[in-house]
Amino acid sequence: MPVLPVHVLVLGGTTEARRLAESLAGDRHVRVTTSLAGRVSAPRLPPGDVRVGGFGGPDGLAAWVREHGVDALVDATHPFASTMSRNAAEAAAQAHVPLLALRRPGWVAQDGDRWHSAGSLAEAAGLLPALGERVFLTTGRMGLAAFAGAGLDELWFLVRSVDAPEPPCPARMEVLLDRGPFTLEGEREIIRHHRLDVLVTKDSGGDATAPKLTAAREARIPVVVVRRPPVPEGVPVARTPDEAVRWVRRLYAEGSGDAGASG
Structure with a gap:
């Protein structure tokens, strides 16, 4: 059972990741850390703790999760960061922590589009x-x-x-x-x-x-x-930061590290 506050690691770099961190930073039940890949100079830093740089693959990410007492992992990377998403799924399985993918909906063609x-x-x-x-x-x-x-x-x-x-x-x-x-x-x-x-x-x-x-x-x-690559099989998906916030809050509301799939 996670010890309050729940420590959430957000794999960030997107607008949705920053909005999620902003929402979680105001919740006394949550400690949020955002990880940025460091590929963009002068990134916009979200509130909460921030780390910059890679983890060294899924094993390194799993080790970081265990060492820093992470209770939940949110993959809010770019929809095309497929390698990081695969690493997150593998690391979450190794470290036995729940994982959520935060993915904004894709675009839909309209009349007149070619x-x-x-x-x-x-x-x-x-x-x-x-x-x-x-x-x-x-x-x-x-x-x-x-x-x-x-x-x-x-x-x-x-x-x-x-x-x-x-x-x-x-x-x-x-x-x-x-x-x-x-x-x-x-x-x-x-x-x-x-x-x-x-x-x-x-x-x-x-x-x-x-x-x-x-x-x-x-x-x-x-x-x-x-076309964007698929989310790793078995990983629940949130379409908005608000959905991800509700997923995180269920972690401490239920007193368990196992949150079900979000809408």
């Missing part, structure tokens, strides 16, 4: 030559090597990311350093000014970066949407 689904960045890159010549690439600075391959040299890319990308990168590109949330008017202007004719995005979900989809629909340009 979406093309891709299972990976490499698949997305393969679709581009038939769709356009001037690409708005909004998949982040990781994984740009997929767009640096043969057959893509004639394409021009506008790459938007929080931090500057490192090689390998597309042969012809311009980098736009920016951090969301983005406005619809701003996205319209980017598409117009750079004469972009195709958008590539991951299905990250949420409102902060969704205006680009509306701008693409208005401009009638195709959008390549990379």
Whole structure:
């Protein structure tokens, strides 16, 4: 049985993770620690304890959980951080602590959208030559090597990311350093000014970066949407920070470290 306050480790880096930490930090029954990967310079730090850096795989994470008396683990990483999610599931099983995945809902196509689904960045890159010549690439600075391959040299890319990308990168590109949330008017202007004719995005979900989809629909340009990887099997999922808060509160309300799946 967990000893109050319940120590919750949030694997963070997303808006939802920060909102969860903000909610839990005001609860006297909970001690919250947020872990950040450290891949983004000058991250926005949430309230509560914060650690930065990797754990060294699932064994290292499990060891940290045991050493620091963690009672529950919340995977609130980016929907595409599949390696970290697998590590969290394995570590939670090793350390015998409950695990919850906090995942914002994915985007849904609307009337007028010209979406093309891709299972990976490499698949997305393969679709581009038939769709356009001037690409708005909004998949982040990781994984740009997929767009640096043969057959893509004639394409021009506008790459938007929080931090500057490192090689390998597309042969012809311009980098736009920016951090969301983005406005619809701003996205319209980017598409117009750079004469972009195709958008590539991951299905990250949420409102902060969704205006680009509306701008693409208005401009009638195709959008390549990379599907998100599934949550590890058997891990309950919360769709909002509020659902995750209720899951955590059941831990101490029931006096048990075993919380059932959240809606």
